[in-house]
Amino acid sequence: xxCLVINGKKKLGGEISVHGAKNSALPILAASVAVGDECxxxxxxxxxxxxxxxxxxxxxxxxxxVNGSQICVNSEDLSYNEIPDTLMRELRSSFIFMGxxxxxxxxxxxxxxxxxxxxxxxxxxxxxxxRQMGVQIREEAGRIVCEAPEGLQGAxxxxxxxxxxxxxxxxxxxVRAKGTTYIKNAxxxxxxxxxxxxxxxxxxxxxxxxxxxxxxxxxxxxHGTDYTVMSDRIVAVSYLAxxxxxxxxxxxxxxxxxxxxxxxSTFRQSxxxxxxxxxxxxxxxxxxxxxxxxxxxxxxxxxxTDCQAIIMAMAxxxxxxxxxxxxxxxxRFRHVGELNxxxxxxxxxxxxxIVNGVKNLYGSCVKATDLRGxxxxxxxxxxxxxxxxxxxxxxxxxxxxxxxxxxxxxGADIRRE
Numbered sequence: 041x042x043c044l045v046i047n048g049k050k051k052l053g054g055e056i057s058v059h060g061a062k063n064s065a066l067p068i069l070a071a072s073v074a075v076g077d078e079c080x081x082x083x084x085x086x087x088x089x090x091x092x093x094x095x096x097x098x099x100x101x102x103x104x105x106v107n108g109s110q111i112c113v114n115s116e117d118l119s120y121n122e123i124p125d126t127l128m129r130e131l132r133s134s135f136i137f138m139g140x141x142x143x144x145x146x147x148x149x150x151x152x153x154x155x156x157x158x159x160x161x162x163x164x165x166x167x168x169x170x171r172q173m174g175v176q177i178r179e180e181a182g183r184i185v186c187e188a189p190e191g192l193q194g195a196x197x198x199x200x201x202x203x204x205x206x207x208x209x210x211x212x213x214x215v216r217a218k219g220t221t222y223i224k225n226a227x228x229x230x231x232x233x234x235x236x237x238x239x240x241x242x243x244x245x246x247x248x249x250x251x252x253x254x255x256x257x258x259x260x261x262x263h264g265t266d267y268t269v270m271s272d273r274i275v276a277v278s279y280l281a282x283x284x285x286x287x288x289x290x291x292x293x294x295x296x297x298x299x300x301x302x303x304x305s306t307f308r309q310s311x312x313x314x315x316x317x318x319x320x321x322x323x324x325x326x327x328x329x330x331x332x333x334x335x336x337x338x339x340x341x342x343x344x345t346d347c348q349a350i351i352m353a354m355a356x357x358x359x360x361x362x363x364x365x366x367x368x369x370x371x372r373f374r375h376v377g378e379l380n381x382x383x384x385x386x387x388x389x390x391x392x393x394i395v396n397g398v399k400n401l402y403g404s405c406v407k408a409t410d411l412r413g414x415x416x417x418x419x420x421x422x423x424x425x426x427x428x429x430x431x432x433x434x435x436x437x438x439x440x441x442x443x444x445x446x447x448x449x450x451g452a453d454i455r456r457e
Contacts, residue, residue, distance in 0.1 A: 041431070041432075041433075041434070042433050042456050042457060043429050043430060043431045043433060043456070043457055044418065044421075044429070044430040044433055044436070044443075044444055044454060044455070044456055044457075045427065045428070045429055045430075045454070045455050045456075045457055046403075046418065046421035046422060046424075046427070046428045046429075046430070046452070046453065046454045047403075047426070047427050047428075047453035047454075048401075048403060048421055048422055048423055048424040048425060048426065048427075048428065048453075049286075049423065049424070049425055050286065050422070050451055050452055050453050051286060051287070051288050051451060052282060052283055052286050052288040052290055052422075052447075052450045052451045052452060053288055053289060053290060053450060053451055054290070054291070054449070054450045054451070055290075055291040055292075055293055055450070056279050056290065056291070056292055056293070056446055056447075056449065056450050057292075057293040057294050057446075058271045058272055058275050058276045058279065058292060058293065058294040058295050059083070059085040059086075059109070059271070059272060059275060059294075059441045060082075060083035060084050060085045060109065060269040060270070060271060060272060061085075061231060061234070061269055061270050061271060061272035061273065061274075061275075062085055062087055062089055062090070062272060062438075062439050063133075063204075063229075063231045063272075063274075064230075064231040064234040064235065064269050064270050064272075065081070065083075065084045065085060065090060065093075065269045066089060066090070066093055066133045066136065067133065067136050067208045067212075067231070067235045068081055068234070068235055068238045068267065068269060069081060069084070069090070069093050069094070069097065069111065069113065070093070070133075070136045070137050070139075070140045070212065071140055071212055071215075071235060071238060071239055072097070072102070072113040072115050072140075073097070073100065073102065073115050073118060073137065073140040073141060073143075073144055074139075074140040074143040074144050074212055074215055074216060074239075074262065075115060075239075075242050075262045075263070075264060075265075076115055076116055076118070076144060076261075076262060077114070077115070077116060077242070077262065077263050077264035078112065078113070078114040078116070078264040079112070079113050079114075079115075079242070079264050079265055079266075079267065080110065080111075080112050080264075080265075080266045080267070081110070081111045081112075081113065081238075081267055081268075081269060082109060082110050082266070082267070082268045082269065083109055083268045083269040083270075083271070084109050084110070084111050084269055085109070085272065085441045086108070086109065086441050086442075087437060087438060087439060087440070087441055088434065088437045088438050089130075089133070089438045089439070090111075092127065092130040092134070093133075093134070094106060094111065095127055095130075096123055096127050096134060096137060097113055097115075099120065099123065099124060099127060100115075100118055100119070100120045100121070100123070100137075100141075101115075101117055101118050101119030101120050102114060102115045102117075102118060103117070114264075115144070118144060118145070121141045121144075121145045121147045121148050121149065122148075122149040122150065123137060123149070123150040125151045125183075128150050128151050129151070133205070134150070135150070135163055135166065135205065135209070136205060136208055136209055136212065137150065138150065138166065138170070138184075138186060138209055138213075139166075139170075139208070139209035139210065139211070139212030139213035140212045140213075142170065142175060142186055142188060142192060142212075142213045143192065143212055143213050143214075143215055143216045143217070144216070146187065146188045146189070146191060146192070147185075147186065147187045147188070148185075148186045149183055149184070149185050149186070150183065150184060151182060151183050151184065163184075163205075165199060165200060165201065165203050165206045166203075166205065166206045166209045166210075167184070167186075169195075169197045169199070169206060169209070169210050169213075170186060170209075170213060172195040172196075172197055173188070173192050173193055173194070173195050173197075173210075173213055173214070173217060173221070174188050174190055174191070174192055174193040174195075175187065175188045175192070175213075176188070176189065191217070191218055192213055192214070192216070192217035192218065192258075193217060193218055193219055194214060194217050194218060194219030194220045194221040194256075194258055195221055195222075196221075196222040196224070197210060197221065197222065197223050197224065198224040198225060199223065199224065199225040199226065200225075201225075201339075202225050202226060202227040202228065202252070202339045202340075203227060204227040204229055204231070204232065206227075207223060207226045207227040207232055207254065208227075208232065208235055210223050210256075211223070211232075211235060211236065211239070211246065211249075211254065211256060214256040214258060215239055215244045215246070215256060215258065215259065215262070216258055216259060216260065216261075216262065217256075217258040218258055219258055220255065220256065220257050220258070221255070221256045221258070222253065222254070222255055222256075223253065223254040223255075223256075224252070224253055225252060226248075226249075226251070226252055226253060226254045227339065227340065228250055228251055228252060228339070228340050228341065229250075229340040230250065230270060230273065230299050230340075231270070232249050232250060232254075233249045233250035234269065234270045235249070236249030236250075236254070237249075237267075238265070238267045239262070241265040241267055242262040242263055242264065242265045243259060243261070243262045243263050244256070244259055244262060245257035245258075245259060271294040271295065271296065272439075273295075273296070273299040273300050273344075274344070274346045274347060274350075274412070274439070275439070275440060276292055276294075276295035276296075276299075276300060276321070277300055277303050277347050277350055278350055278415050278419070278440070279292045279295075279446075280292055280295075280307060280312075280321065280323050281350045281351070281353060281354055281419050282418075282419055282422055282447065282450075282452070283312075283323045283325050284307060284310065284312055284323065284325045284329060284354050285329070285353060285354055285357055285419050285420070285422055285423040286325070286422055286423050287325050287326060287327045287328070288325055288451075289322070289323065289324045289325070290322070290323050290450060291320055291321070291322045292320060292321045292322075292323065293319065293320045294319055294320070295319070295320060295321045296319065297314070297316055297321055300347075301341065302341060302342060302343045302344075303343065303344065303347050303351070306332050306335060306343070306351060307323070309330065309332050309333060310326075310329040310330050310331075310332050310354060310358060311325070311326040311329055311330045312324065312325050312326070312329075313325075328357070328358070328359060328399075329354055329355075329357060329358035329359070329397075330358055330359050330360065331355070331358050331359060331360030331361055331362050331397060332351065332354070332355060332358065332362045333362065333363070334362075334363045334364075334365065335348070335351060335362065335363070335364045335365065336365045336367055337364075337365065337366050337367050337368050338367060338368075339368075345366065345367075345368035345369060345372060346412050347412075348364060348366055348372060348412070349372070349375050349412040349413045349415065349416035350412060350415055350416055350419065351364070352364055352375070352376075352379070352386070352393065352395060352416055353379070353415075353416040353417075353419035353420045354419070355395040355397060356379055356382075356384040356385075356386070356395060356397060356398065356401060356420060357397055357398065357399070357400075357401060357423055358395075358397040359397055360396075360397055361394060361395065361396050361397070362395045362397070363392060363393070363394055363395070364392065364393045364395065365391060365392050366391045366392075366393070367391065370391060372410075372412075372413075373388050373393055374409040374410060374413055375408075375409055375410070375412075375413030375414070375416050375417060376388055376393060378406040378407060378408075378409070378413075378417055379401075379406075379416065379417070379420055381404045381406055382401045382402055382403070382404045382406065382417075382420050382421070382424055382428070383398055383400065383401045383402045383404075383424075384398060384401060384420070385397075385398050400424070400425055401420050401421075401423060401424035401425070402424055402425050402426055403421065403424050403425060403426030403427045403428040404424075404428055404429075405428070405429040405431070406428065406429070406430055406431070407430070407431045407432045408430060408431065408432040408433065408435040408436055409432070409435070410435055411435050411436065411438045411439045412439070413435075414430065414432065414433070414435040414436040415436060415439075415440065415443075417430050418430060418436065418443065418447075418454075422447070422452055422454075433456070444456050
């Protein structure tokens with residue numbers, strides 16, 4: 041097992057580039073199953089979650105060639121519609137294969153997915169939607185068996201919550217269904233739009249993605265395509281936060297302010313200044329951040345839950361008190377205890393964290409408990425006095441491609457051991 045060793049209090053500077061979006065690449069790779077042809081997908085980040093997805097594709101009988109950030113998937117000879125439990129448990133987004141397999145074969149079998157333990161993320165909303173499309177669902181020995189003996193049918197689906205995963209799964213199931221599917225109260229994240237753009241480039245007919253109502257006119261056949269995945273907005277926020285906690289000036293390339301508007305507003309409240317050019321953001325940070333008031337995580341375009349832990353690291357060293365209300369997942373404060381070990385002053389009550397900013401954090405040996413919580417520890421270590429050791433880096437590697445390489449290029453004293 042590896043760890044990250046960080047010596048803090050180093051000014052950062054220069055330029056850093058954001059890699060492709062994990063939360064876009066994963067559903068697009070799964071979508072290649074529904075296409076049934078060869079797709080060349082570029083700007084895929086080199087992450088453990090991507091490798092797990094490639095293993096699932098190969099296990100289903102797809103031919104997959106990986107060349108750095110390019111992944112070529114040919115699903116023409118797809119031969120299986122069951123995913124082994126060992127592969128399912130590696131990542132949460134593996135359940136997105138349910139919609140893709142139903143679309144392609146009319147049958148899908150898998151267990152409940154794995155991933156970070158940040159709270160209950162039930163698949164009920166996915167299954168209820170599939171039933172409305174004519175899918176018969178049963179449980180056999182702990183596995184979920186979905187079958188559409190009469191084929192998938194278009195339906196009007198009203199989601200009780202704008203779930204990203206459910207919206208993506210319905211789109212994948214509907215893309216080759218008979219008739220038209222309407223998704224009401226759909227998730228509006230940019231990654232949803234990226235998935236729809238990919239499928240439309242394969243001949244699909246999807247309208248309204250990125251809004252609250254998505255309309256999918258089913259097509260009998262799709263074709264292959266070349267597609268480039270959008271950049272990762274959460275990684276962009278992470279790098280901006282690295283500059284913020286160290287009082288630095290930094291240019292973040294391949295970053296789009298329109299994707300992170302509510303987060304940028306929070307940065308501004310902390311005293312950071314921004315300048316925009318095409319596909320890049322320049323941040324200039326004060327010597328010490330200001331408190332950020334009350335932050336509430338909400339579905340997009342609200343404040344993203346994936347940025348909650350990142351902003352908490354900033355609040356730890358800001359003047360005054362910041363309150364963070366987590367409204368999406370109930371177990372997403374597991375990193376708080378580790379931050380407090382570094383000298384932070386955070387109290388959790390239910391779904392609220394009260395962060396009293398301190399002047400200094402101190403190097404310590406801490407453990408990542410999940411992906412974004414792990415990055416919050418990296419950010420805290422960058423501005424802490426002395427040396428920090430961050431264990432359980434496998435969580436961080438799920439969403440950041442060689443974070444130590446990129447951060448060291450802009451002046452951080454960080455290495456992997």
